[in-house]
Structures are given as C-alpha cells and as structure tokens.
Amino acid sequence: MSRVVTWRALVAFGALAALPALPLASKYYLLLAFDALLFGAIAMSLDLLIGYTGLVSFGHAAFYGLGAYATAILLERGVLSVWACLAGAFVVVSLYAAIVSYFATARRGIYFALLTLVFAEVVYTFFRYTQTFGGSDGIQGLPDAVLWRGVPIDTPERKYYLVLVYLAVAYAVCRVVVTSHFGRVLVAIRENEDRARFLGYSVQRYKMAACMISALLTGLAGAIYPIRSAFATPDLMLWTESGEFIISVMIGGLGTLVGPILGGVFFTLLRDKVSSVVDWYFIVIGVVLVLIVLFMPKGLLGLRRLVGSRPWRQAA
Amino acid sequence: MDYLVAVLLPQLLHGLVFGAALGLLALGLTVIFGLLGVMNFAHGELYMLGAYAGIAVIGLTHSFWVAMILAPLSVAALGAVTEIATLRPIYRREPLYGLILTFGLALVFREGARQIWGGDMRRILPPVTGSTPLLGMTYPNYRLFLLGASSVLLLAIWVFFTRTRAGVLVRAAVQDAEMLDGLGVNVPRLFTLTFAGSAALAALAGLLLAPVFTVYPQMGVEMILLAFIVVILGGMGSMGGSVVAALVIGIAQSLFALWMNPQRVAIAIFGIMIVVLIVRPRGFFGREGVLE
Numbered sequence: 001m002s003r004v005v006t007w008r009a010l011v012a013f014g015a016l017a018a019l020p021a022l023p024l025a026s027k028y029y030l031l032l033a034f035d036a037l038l039f040g041a042i043a044m045s046l047d048l049l050i051g052y053t054g055l056v057s058f059g060h061a062a063f064y065g066l067g068a069y070a071t072a073i074l075l076e077r078g079v080l081s082v083w084a085c086l087a088g089a090f091v092v093v094s095l096y097a098a099i100v101s102y103f104a105t106a107r108r109g110i111y112f113a114l115l116t117l118v119f120a121e122v123v124y125t126f127f128r129y130t131q132t133f134g135g136s137d138g139i140q141g142l143p144d145a146v147l148w149r150g151v152p153i154d155t156p157e158r159k160y161y162l163v164l165v166y167l168a169v170a171y172a173v174c175r176v177v178v179t180s181h182f183g184r185v186l187v188a189i190r191e192n193e194d195r196a197r198f199l200g201y202s203v204q205r206y207k208m209a210a211c212m213i214s215a216l217l218t219g220l221a222g223a224i225y226p227i228r229s230a231f232a233t234p235d236l237m238l239w240t241e242s243g244e245f246i247i248s249v250m251i252g253g254l255g256t257l258v259g260p261i262l263g264g265v266f267f268t269l270l271r272d273k274v275s276s277v278v279d280w281y282f283i284v285i286g287v288v289l290v291l292i293v294l295f296m297p298k299g300l301l302g303l304r305r306l307v308g309s310r311p312w313r314q315a316a
Numbered sequence: 317m318d319y320l321v322a323v324l325l326p327q328l329l330h331g332l333v334f335g336a337a338l339g340l341l342a343l344g345l346t347v348i349f350g351l352l353g354v355m356n357f358a359h360g361e362l363y364m365l366g367a368y369a370g371i372a373v374i375g376l377t378h379s380f381w382v383a384m385i386l387a388p389l390s391v392a393a394l395g396a397v398t399e400i401a402t403l404r405p406i407y408r409r410e411p412l413y414g415l416i417l418t419f420g421l422a423l424v425f426r427e428g429a430r431q432i433w434g435g436d437m438r439r440i441l442p443p444v445t446g447s448t449p450l451l452g453m454t455y456p457n458y459r460l461f462l463l464g465a466s467s468v469l470l471l472a473i474w475v476f477f478t479r480t481r482a483g484v485l486v487r488a489a490v491q492d493a494e495m496l497d498g499l500g501v502n503v504p505r506l507f508t509l510t511f512a513g514s515a516a517l518a519a520l521a522g523l524l525l526a527p528v529f530t531v532y533p534q535m536g537v538e539m540i541l542l543a544f545i546v547v548i549l550g551g552m553g554s555m556g557g558s559v560v561a562a563l564v565i566g567i568a569q570s571l572f573a574l575w576m577n578p579q580r581v582a583i584a585i586f587g588i589m590i591v592v593l594i595v596r597p598r599g600f601f602g603r604e605g606v607l608e
Contacts (some may be wrong), residue, residue, distance in 0.1 A: 129579035282427035289420030
C-alpha cells in the first residue's frame with residue numbers, strides 16, 4: 001500500500017460505510033453520525049494548520065459558515081445540484097480565504113490567531129445584520145439537494161454517505177499534503193520558522209498555501225451542512241464555533257490527522273449526550289478542555305501512548 | 317453650532333467615557349499578555365463576573381460603593397485561585413495551550429454565571445443620579461463619575477508601574493522573568509498577584525459600566541473582542557498603547573453611531589483595525605520582535 005492509502009484507513013472507512021446496516025442505526029443516530037463525521041472532517045482540516053504548520057486559527061467558523069451560506073443561497077434560489085453548491089462554496093471560500101491568509105500569515109503566533117478571529121467576526125457581523133440573507137434567522141427551510149438527475153439526497157442514509165465520502169476525500173487530500181515535500185516544509189516552519197527561511201523557503205507562501213487548503217476543506221464541509229440541516233444561520237460563524245473546532249483538534253491530538261477526526265466525533269457525541277442530560281453542558285465541555293490542556297496535552301492519541309499500547313506511528 | 321453642541325459633543329463625551337472604561341479592561345489584558353504570554357480569553361468573563369458580583373453585593377448591602385470594593389476583590393480572589401490551579405502548571409508550554417485553556421475557563425465562567433443568576437438581562441441603578449449643565453448641554457452625572465473614576469484608576473495604574481517597587485518588578489518580569497527569578501524575586505507569586513490585579517480591573521470595569529449597559533452572561537463576549545482589537549491596535553504588550561487605542565476605539569464607536577446603524581459600526585471598527593495593521597503592522601506603539 002502507498003503512503004496515502006493504508007490498510008488501516010481502508011478498514012476504518014469500510015467499517016464506517018457498514019454503519020447504516022446496523023440495527024441501532026435509527027434516523028436520529030445516522031444524523032448524529034453525520035454531525036460527528038462532519039465535525040471530525042473540519043477538525044482534521046484545522047489540524048493541517050494548527051498541528052502541522054503551528055498556526056492557530058480562531059476564524060475557521062467563517063470558512064465553515066461561508067460554505068454553508070453558499071449552499072443555502074444556491075438551494076434557496078432553486079439550484080439544487082450538490083456539485084454546483086460545492087463549486088459555489090469553493091469560489092466564495094477561496095476568495096475570502098485568500099484575503100485572510102494574505103494578511104494573517106504576515107504575522108506570527110498570537111497575532112495570527114487574533115487576525116483570523118477579527119476577520120471571521122467581520123463576516124459574522126455582515127451575515128448577522130444583512131436582511132437579504134435572513135439576518136439573525138439565517139436561511140431556513142431549504143429543499144433537498146440533488147446528486148444527479150433523479151437522485152435527491154433526502155434520506156438519512158444518503159446524507160450519511162455524502163459526508164462519509166467527503167471525509168474520505170478530505171482525509172486523502174490531507175494525507176497527500178502531509179506526506180509530500182510541501183508537508184515537510186510546513187513541519188519545518190512549525191519547528192523553526194527562521195531556519196526554514198534561511199534554507200530558502202518562502203515561509204509566508206507556504207503558510208498561505210496551508211491556510212488556503214485548510215480553509216477550503218473547511219468551507220466544503222460547510223457546504224455539505226445545509227444539505228443535512230436545511231438551514232444556514234450566522235451562528236455557524238460565531239467565534240465560539242471556531243473554539244469548538246480547536247477543542248476537537250486538541251482532544252484528538254495535534255498533528256495526527258486521525259486524532260482530530262476522533263476528537264471531532266468525541267466532542268459531538270459528548271455535546272449531544274451531555275446536553276440531553278443537563279443544560280449546563282458548556283461547563284462540562286469547558287472543564288474537559290481545561291483538564292486536557294493540563295493533563296493530556298497530546299490528546300486522545302497521546303493517551304494511547306501513555307497507557308503503553310503499541311506506539312502510534314509518528315505522523316509526518 | 318446647534319448640531320455641534322446637541323449631537324456631536326455628547327456623543328464625543330460618551331465615546332470618551334466608554335473608551336476610558338474599555339482602557340481598564342484592555343490594560344489588564346495587555347499586562348497579562350506581556351507577563352505570561354497568554355491572551356486571556358476568560359478576561360471578558362471576569363468583566364462579566366464583576367458586574368454580577370456587584371449585583372450580589374448591592375443586593376446584600378444596598379450600596380454601590382461597597383460593591384465597588386467587594387466585587388473586584390472577590391473576582392480577584394477567583395482570578396488568583398484560577399491562576400494557581402490552571403495557568404501556573406503550563407507556564408513553560410507553548411502560548412497555544414494558554415489560549416485554549418482560557419477559552420475553556422471562559423465557557424465554565426459564562427455558563428456558571430447563567431446557572432447561578434439566570435440568563436435574563438439585569439440592570440444596576442446608577443449610584444449617582446441627575447445631570448449637570450456642561451458646555452451648553454446637560455450631561456448625566458453618572459457618566460461624568462465614570463469618566464472621573466476611570467481616569468483616576470488609569471492614573472493610579474500608571475503611578476503603580478512607574479513609581480512603586482511592585483510595579484517595577486512586574487515590568488521587569490515582562491522583560492525577563494528568568495533573570496528576575498535568578499535575582500531572588502518570587503516570580504510565581506508575582507504572576508499570581510498580577511493576574512489577580514488584572515481580574516480586579518476587569519471586574520471593576522464591568523461594575524462601572526453596568527449602570528450604563530445591561531448585565532447578562534454573554535456581556536463579556538462582545539467586550540473581549542473589542543478589547544482584543546484595542547490590544548492589537550495599541551501594540552501587543554504596550555500599556556500606553558492600549559489606553560490610547562481604547563480611547564480611539566471608544567470615540568470612533570460613538571461617532572460612527574451617529575452616521576450609520578449600529579450593526580455597521582462593528583464592521584467599521586474592524587475596518588479601522590485592518591487599515592491600521594496594513595499601515596502600521598505592529599499597532600500604534602508595538603516594537604519589532606516583541607512577543608512574536
């Protein structure tokens with residue numbers, strides 16, 4: 001097997017593809033699985049930036065939300081093709097991401113985090129107060145998207161497979177990126193930016209490219225969301241949403257790709273389970289986050305190493 | 317002329333009042349950033365808790381003035397405990413962890429406040445009522461008091477950092493904490509006390525602004541974004557820069573509110589920041605290479 005397609009990945013995706021066949025897989029659980037995998041895919045895209053390049057983006061919710069709005073606007077206007085929605089999201093998100101990454105990658109560390117945050121807040125404010133796009137209610141009651149003529153994505157199974165295919169594609173893209181020379185330069189930048197620069201790499205260009213890839217993958221994930229939920233609201237772009245993406249990456253383990261997927265799944269399930277029991281689930285999530293930072297900074301995959309099982313193969 | 321006195325002047329004063337209080341908030345953020353390298357995401361929640369602690373104290377004692385002393389003290393105590401329990405163990409780690417840790421703390425504080433005090437809007441009655449004729453207009457007394465109190469506090473902070481031994485130690489720790497440790501100063505205690513001080517400032521800002529705004533669990537979220545912008549504009553780690561930027565943002569915000577609807581004001585403020593960062597990438601007073 002190649003470096004990109006591993007047996008382990010094939011088995012994992014095979015198991016996920018068999019999930020709807022389980023007797024437990026009710027409509028509710030399939031849609032929960034959709035949310036979990038979508039969150040995992042976003043966390044994985046963000047890991048490309050945080051874990052591999054060492055840039056913490058606090059503005060990924062804007063990419064996500066822009067993608068969602070692109071789909072929602074197209075569906076609302078009667079353009080039902082999934083491909084058109086994805087293409088629309090691609091264009092919108094890449095335009096916005098180009099601007100953000102140009103300005104944000106010019107600065108390091110905290111500045112990068114805050115600049116991405118402020119840019120995202122501009123987008124949030126714009127959609128929150130623009131009545132053409134529904135203001136704070138967003139765009140509601142969207143029709144089902146269509147994959148091909150006569151194949152609407154209307155059942156939970158089809159929606160689930162849509163997100164699964166997306167996750168597989170996004171995972172493949174991320175693997176290609178991190179195993180390539182490009183990916184190694186990103187790690188070099190994370191480890192020592194000045195040294196990478198002295199070696200002759202145009203650090204900002206590499207950072208911008210990493211930022212763009214991560215943003216586009218997140219934006220396309222956003223484009224899928226309204227196909228499941230039939231709405232897009234400005235709350236998708238709130239900066240606390242970006243925080244939740246970061247939490248998922250942290251829970252899973254920085255710089256592992258697989259970890260953040262697990263982190264996103266874990267976070268979604270935790271939120272769903274805890275919020276159905278108590279209404280103060282934010283306290284639980286906040287405490288979990290604090291405990292992770294304090295006691296297991298390497299995340300779930302780090303824990304695996306901690307309890308002494310077979311060491312996880314070093315990614316990148 | 318009428319326009320000037322009736323519209324422009326009060327709005328300018330509003331901006332100054334708000335800017336001064338925002339300065340208190342941003343100052344604490346800047347000092348903590350300079351000292352610990354942590355951009356404190358929970359700062360807005362300390363501001364919110366200050367207002368709620370004020371409501372609690374006023375409920376017990378019926379005095380705003382007692383609240384002005386007790387609320388910041390209790391939030392400072394909470395800040396000190398939080399610092400010792402969570403931030404101290406991660407001093408030597410990457411700043412990223414501090415950012416994420418304080419984000420978690422913010423979630424806990426915000427939801428905690430909602431559980432204790434409920435989610436509805438509350439108000440604190442201003443302790444000073446009435447208004448004073450000023451430059452041809454009348455201006456509410458409480459806002460004048462707010463401006464005075466903030467200015468006195470800002471001045472006191474300036475004196476603290478330039479004239480007292482403790483203040484000089486804090487500034488020394490910003491420069492080189494390790495060296496200070498080597499000279500025999502108890503640096504961890506210094507960090508904890510500074511964090512408590514910054515929490516107290518945030519709480520005081522929250523309490524002072526409460527009679528002007530409303531009190532609700534999410535009130536910190538919007539303020540913290542503004543405070544971040546102020547810190548970036550002023551130049552990371554520059555205390556003077558923070559105060560100047562806070563006044564600029566405060567005044568800009570209230571002047572913009574005259575000519576555009578409130579929603580566009582937020583975008584305009586972000587616009588200012590982006591323009592400033594293009595022209596002066598390190599903000600008003602940021603120096604090259606500091607904390608990058």
